[in-house]
Amino acid sequence: MVINQQNDLSGHKPKAVILLSGGLDSTTVLAIAQSQGYECYCLSLDYHQRHNVELLAAQRVAQALGAAEHKTVQLDLSLFGGSALTDDAIAVPEHETQGIPVTYVPARNTIMLSLSLAWAEVLEASDIFIGVNALDYSGYPDCRGEYVKAFQQMANLATKTAVEGQPITVHAPLIDMTKAEIIRTGHALGVDYGLTVSCYQADDAGAACGVCDSCRFRKTGFVQAGVNDPTLYRNV
Template identity: 30%
Template sequence: MNENGAMVVFSGGQDSTTCLFWALERFKNVEAVTFDYNQRHKLEIECAKNIAKEFGVQHTILDMSLLSQLTANALTREDIAIAKGSDGELPTTFVDGRNMLFLTFAAVLAKQKNLRHIVTGVCETDFSGYPDCRDIFVKSLNVTLNLAMDYQFVVHTPLMWINKAQTWEMADVMGKLDFIREKTLTCYYGILGSGCGQCPACVLRNNGLQEYLISRGR
């Protein structure tokens, strides 16, 4: 058990909740931070609060509503349809600068609490092509944060090189498969558990679960 503490960037979804449990197994002191950026699936904030409370994790919610004023996307504007990108374009759910800002503010908060480890659930194996989920971005920002605050952060990305089926497997190994399956919110329309089944986030989540359950049955 690492005596140093960790700050988990936490949305209450499958990936960040898996990372929360990953951190709880490794760090003596774990806190979580959730960002309110006027997302249309705002129920995820309540979901994150409930999970943090259930597991006794100190939880901070930060107001990032400015983000929704700066960028037009389907997660903050109901007049923009949720859709996959076509002809090499990013999906309409991509929020410019979101992970950069989230990790930066998480680092500022972590430093105030004397925490040196930051955990985030970004992944570039099964994802929607978001540039701020890439390993090269996270490593670059890690260096920048250390230089900017003269503080030695370590940004952990436990899911970076695994797909959604393997993420479900990780949850199962930790004994948390059913919890994550039933009590997390990944759906862009704010539907708990398996969600709407149609949006890109639900398709990735549910396809990964089925793949894992089939492989587990062998």
């Protein structure tokens, strides 16, 4: 991938905003962006998610991987509810379901990308990285390649920097990768997945349930990748 050559020639790394949840995918994306020569500014969202222990994981990951800065924005999406991740009255499914599952959080990726876009403008960064994936995912509409392309188009219509000649690129390097491929990629880059939390109902210690969608994809990914799974599972 070609990065900002003008910044490279001036001796400065190009800046990028990385959406960092503290999970496996976003951590891999941070490692990828760093390997491509970006100075990484990590952004997490405290939306009163059920598994808010992932925010502690995000802090660990940002520190361990040497992010230039890490910010956590607080925005209480539980005021709206509508998802098992923001409404305690809706149970997290512990078996495979059909269609878009109740763990889908309405407009979450759009909100997170919008916040990252705002910070990118302030940083004068031309690049945003997000860890969405269209293969091993739960059917979320905001994890598809066409969605990422549409947001990038909107970003370049809506921002001062883009209008003045510095367009924004939204990178989704995991979009066509299986979970096993993602894990192999991160493993090759030296990622310690023991720092991460993926479970939708992890306890306060970060121990995973082992049965939600996210846990099932993660467990299968490690097996298929042939990489040791460092996850702490409380039911295993």
